[in-house]
Each structure stands twice: as C-alpha cells, then as structure tokens.
Amino acid sequence: MPKNSKVIQRVxxxxxxxxxxxxxLGNEEPLDYKSSxxxxxxxxxxxxxxxxxxxxDGRPAWNSKLQYILAQVGFSVGLGNVWRFPYLxxxxxxxxxxxxxxILLIIIGIPLFFLELAVGQKxxxxxxxxxxxxxxxxxxxxxxSLMVCGFVGLYYNVIIGWSIFYFFQSFQYPLPWSxxxxxxxGTTAIVEPECDKSSATTYFWYRQTxxxxxTIAESGGLNIKMTLSLLVAWIIVCLAVxxxxxxxxxxxxxxxLFPYVVLFCFLVRGLMLKGSVDGIAxxxxxxxxxxxEPQVWREAATQVFFALGLGFGGVIAFSSYNKIDNNCHFxxxxxxxxxxxxxxxxxxxxxxxxxxxxxxxxxKCVAENGEKILEYLNSNILSHxxxxxxxxxSHLTTSDYxxxxxxxxxxKEGSFAQLGLEPCVLEDELNKAVQGTGLAFIAFTEAxxxxxxSPFWSVMFFFMLINLGLGSMIGTMTGITTPILDAYxxxxxxxxxxxxxxxxxxxxxxxxxxxxxxxxxxxxxxAGLPLTxxxxxxxxxxxxxxxxxxxxxDLEDMLGFRPSVIYFYLWKYVSPLCxxxxxxxxxxxMAISPPGYNAWVQELAQERFQSYPPWALAxxxxxxxxxxxxxxxxxxxxxxxxxxxxxxxxxVTYRKSxxxxxxxxxEQDEARFILGAKPGEAPASVPGHRPYxxxxxxxxxxxxxxxxxxxxxxxEMFSCPPTSTQLFI
Numbered sequence: 001m002p003k004n005s006k007v008i009q010r011v012x013x014x015x016x017x018x019x020x021x022x023x024x025l026g027n028e029e030p031l032d033y034k035s036s037x038x039x040x041x042x043x044x045x046x047x048x049x050x051x052x053x054x055x056x057d058g059r060p061a062w063n064s065k066l067q068y069i070l071a072q073v074g075f076s077v078g079l080g081n082v083w084r085f086p087y088l089x090x091x092x093x094x095x096x097x098x099x100x101x102x103i104l105l106i107i108i109g110i111p112l113f114f115l116e117l118a119v120g121q122k123x124x125x126x127x128x129x130x131x132x133x134x135x136x137x138x139x140x141x142x143x144x145s146l147m148v149c150g151f152v153g154l155y156y157n158v159i160i161g162w163s164i165f166y167f168f169q170s171f172q173y174p175l176p177w178s179x180x181x182x183x184x185x186g187t188t189a190i191v192e193p194e195c196d197k198s199s200a201t202t203y204f205w206y207r208q209t210x211x212x213x214x215t216i217a218e219s220g221g222l223n224i225k226m227t228l229s230l231l232v233a234w235i236i237v238c239l240a241v242x243x244x245x246x247x248x249x250x251x252x253x254x255x256x257l258f259p260y261v262v263l264f265c266f267l268v269r270g271l272m273l274k275g276s277v278d279g280i281a282x283x284x285x286x287x288x289x290x291x292x293e294p295q296v297w298r299e300a301a302t303q304v305f306f307a308l309g310l311g312f313g314g315v316i317a318f319s320s321y322n323k324i325d326n327n328c329h330f331x332x333x334x335x336x337x338x339x340x341x342x343x344x345x346x347x348x349x350x351x352x353x354x355x356x357x358x359x360x361x362x363x364k365c366v367a368e369n370g371e372k373i374l375e376y377l378n379s380n381i382l383s384h385x386x387x388x389x390x391x392x393x394s395h396l397t398t399s400d401y402x403x404x405x406x407x408x409x410x411x412k413e414g415s416f417a418q419l420g421l422e423p424c425v426l427e428d429e430l431n432k433a434v435q436g437t438g439l440a441f442i443a444f445t446e447a448x449x450x451x452x453x454s455p456f457w458s459v460m461f462f463f464m465l466i467n468l469g470l471g472s473m474i475g476t477m478t479g480i481t482t483p484i485l486d487a488y489x490x491x492x493x494x495x496x497x498x499x500x501x502x503x504x505x506x507x508x509x510x511x512x513x514x515x516x517x518x519x520x521x522x523x524x525x526x527a528g529l530p531l532t533x534x535x536x537x538x539x540x541x542x543x544x545x546x547x548x549x550x551x552x553x554d555l556e557d558m559l560g561f562r563p564s565v566i567y568f569y570l571w572k573y574v575s576p577l578c579x580x581x582x583x584x585x586x587x588x589x590m591a592i593s594p595p596g597y598n599a600w601v602q603e604l605a606q607e608r609f610q611s612y613p614p615w616a617l618a619x620x621x622x623x624x625x626x627x628x629x630x631x632x633x634x635x636x637x638x639x640x641x642x643x644x645x646x647x648x649x650x651x652v653t654y655r656k657s658x659x660x661x662x663x664x665x666x667e668q669d670e671a672r673f674i675l676g677a678k679p680g681e682a683p684a685s686v687p688g689h690r691p692y693x694x695x696x697x698x699x700x701x702x703x704x705x706x707x708x709x710x711x712x713x714x715x716e717m718f719s720c721p722p723t724s725t726q727l728f729i
Contacts, residue, residue, distance in 0.1 A: 059124060060245050061321050067249045071318050072335045074256035074471025076309045077342050079159065082468065083439040085307070085343040086283070086350040088299055090431075093290030094283055098344075100291060100300040105340060108578050109304040111570040112535060114332035114563075115542060116310065118551075120319030121328050122558055126483030127313030130320075135541050140634030142483055144534050145313035147627045149479045151526035152312070154503055155519045156476065157237060158510040159437075160469040161229035163462045165209060166441065170458035177204035178449045197605035201446040206600045209441070213514045214601050216521075216616055220513025227511045231504060238500040240470060241477045242493050244485075245321055248474045255467040255474075262464035263345050269457070270352030275426075279355015280348060282430040298585045301578065302528070307339055311531040311538070314475030317482035329555075329563055350439070357447035358429035362398060365424035370396040372421060373404065381419075386411055398424065437516075440465060520597050521612075525620045529586055530627035536579040537631070543571040595620055 062068040089097045123130045128142030169176055180195035180203060195203035206212050213220040240251045270276045290296050309315055319328060370393055376382040386407055391400045401424055409416050444461065451457045481495055510518050542551055548568050556562040596611040612620065637643035 059321065061323070062245060062249060065326075067252065068318065068322060069331065069334065070252040070256040071245070071249060071475070072315065072331065073338050074252045075314050075318065075475025076307060076335060076339045077256075077259070077468065078472035079440075079465065079468050080303070080307060081339070081343045082346045082350070082465070083437075085303060086347040087439065088303055089283060089347055090351075092293075092296040092299060093287040094285050096286035096288050096291050097296065097300065100297050101304060102340070104297070104301045104304045104578070105336060107570060107574050108301060109308050109310075110332055110336045111567055111575055112310050112539060113308050113315065113336055114329055114567070115538065115571065116315045117319045117328040117332050118555060118558070119542065120316035121322045121324065121326055122554065124320045124324075126320060126486045127316050127479060128483035129486045130316055131538070131541070135545055137635050137638045138537060138541050138545075138631075139638065140630035140632070141534055141537050141541070142313065143630035143634065144530060144628055145311055146480055146483055147630065148527050148530050148534070149312055149314070149476050150503075151522055151623065151627065153473065153476045153480070154507050155510055155522040155526075156469065157233045157473055157503070158226075158230055158507060158515070158519055160236075160466055160473065161226060161233040161511070162209070162437070162441065163465040163469065164232055165225060165229040166445070167459065167462040167466060170455050170462060173455050175445075175449055175454055175458055176208070177201045177445055178454075194602060194605045199442075199446065201442050201449070203605075204445075205437070205441045207602075210516050211513050212516055212600050215599055215610060216514050216517040216597060217613055218514055222508065223511050223513055223515070226515070227508065230507055230511050234500045234504045234507070236470065237473050237477060238496060240474055241481070242496045244481075244492055245318075245478075248478065251474065252471065255471045258467050259464045260342075260345075262460050263342075263349050265460065266349045266457070267345065267352065269451070270349055270356065273352070273356035273451075275355045275357075275359030276352035277355065278426060279351040279353070279358060279430060282355065282427070283347060283351040294585070298582065298589075301582050302586075305532065305535070305582070306527075307343070308336060309472075309475060311534040312476060313479030313483065317478045318475065320482065324558060325560065327559060329559060350444070353444060353447045355430065356450070357443065358426055360447075360450055361429050362424055362426045365422055366396055366398055366401045369405075369421050369424060370401060372419070373408070376419065382408065382412075398426065517597050517599065521616065521620060522623065524595075526623040526627060529583070529590070529624055532579065532583050532586060533628055533631070536576060536583065539571065539576050539579065543576065548572045 062071075089095075091097075119130050119134065123133055125133070126142070127145040128139065131141040132139040177200050180200045181192045182189045183192050192203065194207060198206075210226070211220070211223055239247070240255075241248045305311075319331075322328070373382065374393055377384060377387070386404075388400075388403060388407070391404055405421060405423060408419070408421065412419065445458070448454050448457050448461065477496070477499070480499060481492070484490060484495060485492060509515065510522075542548075548571050551571070552562060552568055594611055595617055596609055598607040599610045600606075601608050634643065
C-alpha cells in the first residue's frame with residue numbers, strides 16, 4: 001500500500017487487515033499518540049510488503065568519522081586541560097594525583113560519556129528532545145543543560161576575547177609585558193609604582209589589559225579594548241557555527257589539531273631550556289600520602305566530570321548527527337583517552353616552562369641577596385670570616401648561596417631576621433601553584449619573555465588558546481542551537497546570529513572594569529552544582545527508570561554487539577553512588593567555604609580575598625537556582641498535564657527508526673502488534689524471547705505504555721516500564 005496512505009478504521013468489519021504497523025508509522029505527518037486509535041477489525045492474514053527507508057532522512061550528518069571525532073575532541077579538550085589539570089596535579093600530590101584521576105575516569109567518565117553518546121545517536125535529537133523521549137517528566141534535564149550552556153558560553157567567550165587581545169599584542173618586540181612602564185615626573189623618570197611592587201606581566205594583565213577596579217561593586221564602565229575583543233570573539237564563533245556541522249565540522253579540522261602542534265613544539269622547545277627537567281621532575285614526583293585525602297578524590301572527580309563536557313548537551317548534539325549503527329562505544333573510549341593524554345601533554349609543557357621560569361627567578365633571587373650580603377660586608381655588619389673561601393660573588397651559584405645563607409643564619413641567629421635575606425630555594429618557586437588566568441596570562445607570559453624569539457612563541461601560545469576555546473565554544477553553541485532547531489522550525493542561520501547578538505550584549509557585563517570578578521562568579525556557581533545534578537538525573541533516568549537491562553539490549557541492537565557487563569554495574573550502582581557523593585561534597589564545600597573573590601588592590605599591587613556583598617551573594621545563588629529551575633517546573637507541569645510531553649512532534653528520523661525495528665518483528669508475527677483481532681479484544685501477550693519489548697520480556701504489551709503520564713519513547717528503546725513494579729530492573 002502507498003507509504004502516505006491514512007489509517008482506515010474498521011468498525012464491525014469482516015475484512016482482513018491489510019495495513020501493517022509499518023504502514024501506520026510511515027506517515028510523513030507527525031503522529032499524535034494521545035489521540036490516535038487503532039481499532040482493527042480482524043487478524044492480519046496477508047504478507048506485509050517490505051518498505052524501503054531512505055538513508056537520507058534530511059538530518060545533517062558528519063562528512064566523515066574523523067570529522068566527528070575531531071569535533072568531540074575539540075569540545076572536550078579545552079582551556080581546562082592547559083591551565084586547570086596541571087594545577088591540580090601540583091596541588092594534589094604530583095604524579096600521585098594521576099592514580100585517582102585515572103580510576104575515576106574509568107568508573108565515572110567513560111561510562112557516562114558512553115551513555116550520552118548512545119542516547120544522542122539512537123534518538124537523533126538534541127538534549128531537550130532526547131530527555132523528553134526518555135522520560136517526559138524529566139524533560140527539564142535538557143532545558144537545564146541548555147541554561148548552563150548559555151551561562152558558560154557568556155563568560156567562556158570572554159576568555160577567548162582576552163586571548164585575542166594578547167594575540168595581537170604579541171606582534172611586537174619586545175613584548176609589551178616584558179618591562180615595567182616608565183612614568184615621567186617632571187625631569188625625573190620613575191618606574192610605575194604598581195608595576196614595581198608586583199611584576200611587569202602582572203601589571204600588564206591587571207592594569208593595561210583589564211584595568212580592573214578594586215572591588216566588584218565598582219563597575220568602572222566598559223573597557224573598550226576588551227569590548228572590541230569580545231565582539232571579535234563572537235563574530236568568529238558565529239561564523240564557525242552559522243551553518244551547523246557543515247561549517248563547524250570543517251573548522252574542527254584546524255581548531256582541534258593545531259593545539260597539538262603547538263603543544264609538541266612547546267614541549268620540544270621547553271626541554272631545551274635550562275631547568276625544564278627540574279619542573280617536570282617536581283611535577284611527577286609522587287606524594288603518595290595525598291591519595292588518602294578525600295579532597296584529592298573530590299577534585300579528581302570534578303575534573304573528570306568537566307573535562308569530558310558531560311551534561312552540557314554538546315556531546316548529545318554532536319552524536320545525534322551520527323549514523324544509527326555507529327560504534328559509539330569505541331568513540332567514548334577513544335575520546336576519553338585522547339582527553340587524558342592531552343592533559344598529560346599539557347602538564348609536561350606547563351611544568352617544563354615553569355621549571356625554566358623557576359630557575360630564572362631563583363638565579364635572580366640569588367643575585368639580589370648576594371648584593372645585600374656584599375653591602376653588609378662593606379658596612380661591617382657581617383664579618384668577612386663568615387664567607388667560605390671558595391665563594392665568588394661575581395659568579396654566585398645557588399649551591400654557594402645556600403651554604404652562605406646557612407652559615408649567616410647560624411651565626412646571626414638573634415638578628416638574622418633584620419638582615420632581610422631570602423632562602424632562594426628552587427623548590428619554593430616550583431611550589432607556587434598558579435591556575436586559570438594566573439597561569440596563562442601571568443606565569444606563562446613571563447616565562448615566554450625569556451625565550452629567544454619570544455614574540456613568535458607568544459603568538460603561537462595565544463593562537464593555541466583561541467583554538468582550544470573555539471572548539472569548546474562550538475560544542476557549547478551546538479548544545480544550545482540543536483535542541484531549539486529540533487523543536488521549532490527556525491532558520492538555522494537566523495537562530496545562530498540572534499543567539500550570538502544576544503550573548504554579546506549579555507557579555508558586556510564581563511568587559512566592564514570589574515568584569516573579571518563576574519567571570520569568577522559565573523565560573524564558580526553557574527555550572528558546577530547544576531551540571532552535577534543534570535548528569536546524575538541522566539544516569540538515573542536511563543539506569544533505574546528505563547532499566548539497565550533494556551538499555552544494554554538496545555545497545556546490542558544498535559551496535560551489533562553487547563557491551564561488557566561491567567557497564568551494567570557501573571551505570572546502575574557505581575556511577576550514581578559516586579555522583580551522589582560528589583554532589584554532597586560540593587554542597588558541603590560551598591557551605592564551609594566563604595563565598596568571595598580575589599580582588600586586585602591597586603595601592604598594594606597584590607590580590608586580596610574579599611567576600612561578596614549581599615547583592616552579589618544573591619546573584620551567586622540565583623545562578624544555581626535558575627539553572628536547575630526547569631527540573632521541578634517541567635516535572636510538576638507534566639505530572640498534572642499542564643504541559644505537552646512532545647509526543648506529537650516526533651521527527652521523521654525517529655519514526656523511520658521505529659519502522660525498521662517493527663518491520664523486523666512483523667516478519668515473525670505481525671498479529672502480535674495489532675491490539676486485537678476484533679474490536680475490544682484484549683492485547684496478545686508478548687513472547688518471552690523478546691526481552692526488549694518489555695523490561696522482563698514476559699509481560700503484555702500494554703497500550704497504556706504510550707500514555708503521556710508515563711516515561712516513554714516512541715519505539716522499544718526508552719519506553720519506560722508501564723508498571724511501578726518494574727521501575728528498578
């Protein structure tokens with residue numbers, strides 16, 4: 001029968017049924033399962049014609065598997081791999097930190113990453129559509145993901161704007177942050193006091209780049225340089241995603257691969273620098289006692305969680321453009337390990353360069369304190385007899401100074417503090433932990449000023465940061481636009497442009513002179529707790545509401561093989577337990593840590609911790625509440641039928657997937673899918689060897705399982721159990 005034929009109801013008819021279930025699902029118009037009726041008058045008795053489903057269903061698709069992998073790598077590998085992971089390694093025991101990180105990557109990261117890839121690939125929708133079909137009452141999961149993507153995108157692109165500003169400033173020699181500026185005071189010239197009290201790179205960051213105020217309450221007006229940089233950043237992002245994966249996929253070939261070229265170049269160059277081995281040795285010297293501290297495991301779990309981009313919706317959106325039989329298990333393992341080894345590579349680079357910087361700073365310390373000792377000798381404050389005969393002040397080495405420092409400290413024990421001598425220990429320099437903007441825009445830039453051909457390396461470094469940020473921003477924007485395009489018939493280009501314009505206008509908050517403090521606020525509060533809640537609900541909805549056994553069977557049908565039984569226990573028990581512990585630890589951490597920020601005090605030329613004022617504190621908690629608000633609202637609205645569950649907006653792609661699955665079942669016994677041979681006849685039982693039709697494979701096919709008040713999908717995958725006794729399979 002023709003593909004577009006309508007369903008004809010046969011009431012009190014003795015004709016044989018010729019419409020197959022495939023025909024019923026083959027209509028191009030969206031099906032409304034809440035209002036349709038399947039009153040079939042007689043059992044099927046004729047052979048069902050095979051319906052060919054075209055491969056191209058109209059949904060965009062990746063040009064190649066490589067393009068897709070690069071997109072996932074570009075999204076997951078971001079700025080955090082470069083400036084967050086090395087800091088956590090240094091803080092939490094060096095090489096010992098890699099042990100808890102790797103364990104948690106295996107038991108949390110890969111399973112949950114695999115789960116998101118699988119649901120996106122099977123249902124072929126964005127985050128909102130996926131969780132509406134998995135369980136309409138938990139449809140707020142996708143909306144919360146979209147909200148968090150919006151918050152993160154606002155401030156994340158500001159960081160790209162900062163990198164763009166430094167990128168263009170790098171095309172000059174010497175680099176503008178190499179030396180402190182000179183202020184003329186009449187006929188005399190003095191070094192800028194704020195720079196003299198801190199350092200050239202610190203001054204350039206806080207004063208010439210951000211021109212920051214001393215408190216978050218002082219707006220200071222817009223910073224024109226940062227506003228223009230933010231505008232350029234949004235133009236780049238808009239051009240990259242304006243045509244969806246057709247444009248962003250091509251951008252990923254460069255933005256995902258170029259950072260690895262730069263990292264390898266920096267690693268080779270760094271290993272040739274004096275002191276680089278000291279930095280790497282310091283980094284990977286394990287402090288095994290740190291592994292017993294709960295804080296180390298909590299921070300490792302958080303880093304695993306955010307490194308893979310779980311909960312943002314970008315992973316699901318990218319996966320939704322795959323073929324239905326793509327091996328997403330291989331993708332999950334591959335991308336997770338690429339992310340892990342990228343973090344290791346970035347850590348090697350960072351500590352090779354910081355080891356070089358530490359040696360430079362230590363030698364400077366030795367030289368300055370050596371001059372102090374000479375002054376004390378010339379003024380007879382110190383006796384020449386204290387100086388060992390082999391010490392040469394013209395070429396004072398770190399070992400000679402350490403010996404000299406020890407002798408003076410022993411002899412002048414009572415008045416040693418008045419001398420103002422510093423120990424100048426290399427280990428102390430290496431222990432100065434920096435992360436985030438402090439690492440990228442202060443510590444690393446200062447190290448690069450000592451490189452030969454420093455402008456070249458500076459250009460390469462900040463161009464790498466731009467590409468790392470761009471890859472993550474493409475995934476974030478895809479996580480926003482894909483669910484909207486799935487739900488509404490909106491022109492893709494128009495939606496993208498509107499999103500970028502609105503985001504730029506909202507982002508002006510972050511480019512005022514106090515904007516750096518708002519970046520810190522959004523980074524601390526807008527994503528952490530809401531995303532953790534989102535991911536645990538994703539895990540529970542699939543593993544406990546839908547059923548892990550059924551999910552494993554669906555994966556076997558989709559992939560052609562059954563994943564390891566280990567995933568069954570990880571999804572059902574281990575991952576939810578770990579996430580609950582992580583949420584509890586995060587809440588406790590927020591409760592005991594005073595909410596505040598590090599403000600740059602111009603008069604002191606240093607950072608000071610300040611507590612948020614009441615209005616800022618209210619904003620912090622508003623970010624958390626707003627991000628999670630869709631979860632209870634959607635649940636209540638659908639519990640009391642105040643909101644449509646989206647069952648009448650099924651995509652053609654998803655319905656054709658249903659047609660394929662049910663056509664295979666019709667070959668064995670089409671009558672099992674007809675509600676009754678005669679009007680009012682009870683449904684036939686589903687045979688026990690079809691475990692994926694119902695949770696246990698031995699219950700009847702209840703027509704009420706398509707009720708909007710029950711979690712369901714539109715085919716056998718993600719149709720939640722019809723009875724409450726089967727919720728926890």
